[in-house]
Amino acid sequence: MTSGIQVSMECNDIFEQIHKFKQHRYVILAIKEESEISIEIVGRRDAGYDDFLVDLRKGGPEQCRYAVYDYAYHHQCQGTSSTSLKERIFMMLWCPMQAKIKDKMLYSTSFAALKQQLIGVHKYIQATELDEASRECVEKQLRVLDRN
């Protein structure tokens, strides 16, 4: 079930720029005027995870957001001595505990529409508290996808 909220075309474009051309590290998306998902902040390619967490909450501690992040980490396959760089894209639904129920509802019901539009995401992450959005927690979920 979805809320009927639309995803603006600029979201597709920016996603392509991240997914294909690796031009940005992340993008923060927000629902504008209860009708459309659009871009709020674009993170530079050299931005770090901490910058991301700051930008995610820039709207205020009680604001919900979506985020797409191109996450890079090193992975060592079992039986090999070298590590390989992995780049995985995750999409986050950020609904802090303090958010108004109206916003939580709006963002969680529209998450499906966003998933449908942006193809190529490896992992979907839901977070209501900062520890769920933390680097450790996110990386752990991404590593589940790798074989040991």
Place this chain on the structure above:
Amino acid sequence: MSGGTMLYGGDEIGALVFDPGHHSLRVGYAQEDSPKAEIPSVVGIGSSSGSNNSNNAPDTNLDPETKTDNNVTSNNADARKYYVDTNYVNVPRAQMEVQTYMKDGMIDNWELFEKVIDYAYANVIQSESEYHPVLFSEASWNVRNNREKLTELMFEKYNVPAFFLVKNAVLAAFSSGRATALVVDSGATHTSAVPVHEGYVLSQAVVKSPLGGDFLSRQCRQHLEKHNIDLSPVYKIASKDVVKERDNARFTLRKLPENLTSSWQNYMVQLMMQDFQMNVLQVLENPFDERVASQIPMVHYEFPNGYHQDFGSERFKIAESLFDNAMLGAGQLASTSVGMCDADVRLSLFGSVVVTGGNTLLQGFPERLNRDLQLRAPSNTRLKMISANGSVERRFGAWIGGSILASIGTFQQMWISSQEYEEAGKSQVERKCP
């Protein structure tokens, strides 16, 4: 957005939200924070022979104590009298039977249900049904037959302009900001674990057990009767004296009509037990242990007849039955449900367990569920419990979710409109409301 999708333009005419449960039916306008009314899911049915003033003169008597009937649909063929809502049901009346219209989380007795909806429109909403789109919540295991029947009822009898039906577990998950979650709902008649994945219920993995608030009420009653504590509900008592703790109560009985039915008397005792269990019972964080339980300060409770005493370890022992694994306790229920889902969603379900339902307000319920589930989840699984803090949010979680959903502007295009209903009939509900 194309024209015509905003036909029901949310702002001028409010949509209505109905959330039927075993304890009560929640009714109100969309966009509000809490329901306008909570109508008990029972209806009092009086026999026609009991009254002799059954002429059809307009009834101006508004006092619920003496008013003969509040059946708003006057139907001459049906001579029985119906009493809806607390003020009418809770009055002692000769030969009034009490009956619920719910069964197993679904609407079962449609005749009674319609009486309650009629009452809601006339006394709570106080407006004509054809002006308001209606959103209903339903149990996750509702059957097609029932869903179509409700759709038919709303369009044919109440002429609603638009209708929508959502699973209450989905509403609870969304209103906690989750599209994927395991919803553990403990209500009056049962406790259920419903996995919701990206806004859809995984219906093959729904698990439920009959251990709910009413079960606890029966346990409390049994326990108290075994200890010879007199359970006279408020309606029996005219006056009472202050007595010392554990002294016999001194009270005088009220003069009551004869022939009170046992179904009504049981209902009144049940209401009293609900108050008792909410004030006295508590769940221990670990399985029941007499030594631990007896260390915890006692809780004082005064019964309506003036008798009062402290309750110690028994208040944990009774509540323990909700987590009894021999009877599919809440922790086992939740882990069984997750185990029936695909392996790749299990982690995300454990990662967001939404706790809702009035019975979870029992002190210590979420903490104990957390502990039981942690033991059953695979090691190094991240377990995350989400439970609203306020009692209103917990009791009316699904209603509040529906209230917001119905008020989202873009959601209007999702409703089944009366036009669509006329074109394609009641089967629309299966197509439009997953």
